[in-house]
Amino acid sequence: MSDKPDPNDFHTDTLAIRWAQLRTDEMAHSDPIFLTSSFVYDSAAQAAARFAGDEPGNVYSRFTNPTVRAFEERLAAMEGGEQCQALASGMAAISSTFFALLAPGDHVVSSRSVFGTTNVIYSRYLKKFNIDTTLVDLDDLDQWKAAIRPETKMLFLETPSNPLSEVGDIEALAKLAHDNGALLVVDNCFCTPALQKPIALGADLVIHSATKYIDGQGRCLGGAVVGPAELVKEVHGFVRSAGPSLSPFNAWVFLKGLETLGLRMKAHSANTLELARWLEGRPGIAKVHYAGLESHPQHALAARQQSGFGAVLAIEVEDSDGRADRQAAWRFIDGTELMSITANLGDVKSTITHPGSTTHGRVDADEKKRAGITDNLIRIAVGLEDVDDLKQDLARGITALGF
Numbered sequence: 001m002s003d004k005p006d007p008n009d010f011h012t013d014t015l016a017i018r019w020a021q022l023r024t025d026e027m028a029h030s031d032p033i034f035l036t037s038s039f040v041y042d043s044a045a046q047a048a049a050r051f052a053g054d055e056p057g058n059v060y061s062r063f064t065n066p067t068v069r070a071f072e073e074r075l076a077a078m079e080g081g082e083q084c085q086a087l088a089s090g091m092a093a094i095s096s097t098f099f100a101l102l103a104p105g106d107h108v109v110s111s112r113s114v115f116g117t118t119n120v121i122y123s124r125y126l127k128k129f130n131i132d133t134t135l136v137d138l139d140d141l142d143q144w145k146a147a148i149r150p151e152t153k154m155l156f157l158e159t160p161s162n163p164l165s166e167v168g169d170i171e172a173l174a175k176l177a178h179d180n181g182a183l184l185v186v187d188n189c190f191c192t193p194a195l196q197k198p199i200a201l202g203a204d205l206v207i208h209s210a211t212k213y214i215d216g217q218g219r220c221l222g223g224a225v226v227g228p229a230e231l232v233k234e235v236h237g238f239v240r241s242a243g244p245s246l247s248p249f250n251a252w253v254f255l256k257g258l259e260t261l262g263l264r265m266k267a268h269s270a271n272t273l274e275l276a277r278w279l280e281g282r283p284g285i286a287k288v289h290y291a292g293l294e295s296h297p298q299h300a301l302a303a304r305q306q307s308g309f310g311a312v313l314a315i316e317v318e319d320s321d322g323r324a325d326r327q328a329a330w331r332f333i334d335g336t337e338l339m340s341i342t343a344n345l346g347d348v349k350s351t352i353t354h355p356g357s358t359t360h361g362r363v364d365a366d367e368k369k370r371a372g373i374t375d376n377l378i379r380i381a382v383g384l385e386d387v388d389d390l391k392q393d394l395a396r397g398i399t400a401l402g403f
């Protein structure tokens with residue numbers, strides 16, 4: 001691309017391939033990788049100027065790195081945000097955002113349906129610094145309103161949620177946050193900018209676990225925060241001191257991942273919608289949770305704020321004797337042969353997991369019930385295998401239920 005182009009002049013799929021391309025004098029077509037911890041200077045005076053921040057430029061890869069910066073600029077352009085800070089993992093992105101932007105006495109309102117470890121940050125670490133969190137149902141705006149206090153500084157959500165595909169109204173929650181002087185932070189890991197643009201809907205910050213669909217093939221851990229420069233600079237300040245910086249090697253893998261993100265998310269979503277429709281009403285399948293289905297209570301909202309429904313669906317199973325319990329769920333899971341039994345997602349490989357005894361295994365029984373994590377619930381993160389082979393694999397699971 002030529003000098004100083006405007007990302008608004010291009011579609012997301014073009015930005016994913018062309019934006020912030022790194023090119024050295026060697027003129028390599030593929031982005032080079034700057035696998036270096038430190039950088040050298042022409043003179044002692046230049047070193048001093050760089051360290052003092054009087055001259056822009058790289059100093060040390062805990063602070064900045066060209067490959068990491070290319071990933072940051074590309075993802076910021078795709079999300080429609082001003083600036084991006086890359087981090088070592090999705091949890092590093094979430095916790096660094098909290099530690100950079102919150103202070104003792106502040107209050108956070110969060111969807112109860114967030115990634116399990118995010119809840120650990122609330123209950124164990126934010127609490128330790130006297131930052132209180134109130135958990136609410138993602139899809140109940142009245143609960144969000146009722147939870148707001150004068151000291152509320154941040155509203156936090158993931159949409160669609162894991163594993164039940166509940167949908168949060170980003171536009172309405174952004175208005176609620178801003179009417180109360182708080183920030184709206186959206187974990188956009190499940191949709192990625194290929195399917196959902198929270199900033200355009202009013203969110204202040206978008207968070208990613210790049211480990212999932214941005215990598216797309218289950219190789220590297222990474223994360224990112226995107227938003228206005230004044231907020232992202234605060235997160236950057238924390239990262240360069242605390243050190244959860246992204247490896248340039250991982251940033252390079254993510255640059256490659258972004259190039260095919262749009263294509264993959266379309267294919268993931270198409271496979272998932274077809275499987276969800278195929279599963280609905282089949283013997284042994286008591287319920288299918290997927291926002292792409294017309295039977296989903298927030299299908300219309302999901303269709304409005306997303307351009308695809310994503311690749312995570314959940315089913316509630318019941319065996320031929322009418323038992324809808326953990327044993328039935330485990331029999332279904334063990335009946336499949338192709339899908340990987342693992343809690344990971346965002347991979348070309350389909351995965352199947354029992355949330356009640358894995359991802360949500362340590363959640364207490366009451367909270368599990370409130371969050372809808374029943375014993376007969378199974379989560380499927382749909383990959384890019386041929387959908388007919390995936391159907392056949394789920395049919396094996398149904399056979400294992402005695403049908």
Ligand SMILES: *Cc1c(COP(=O)(O)O)cnc(C)c1O
Nearest residue numbers: 089090091115187189209211222
């Ligand atoms: C996996 C995940 C995270 C945490 O990301 P890591 O890269 O594993 O630290 C955060 N949010 C969501 C929605 C996730 O799926």
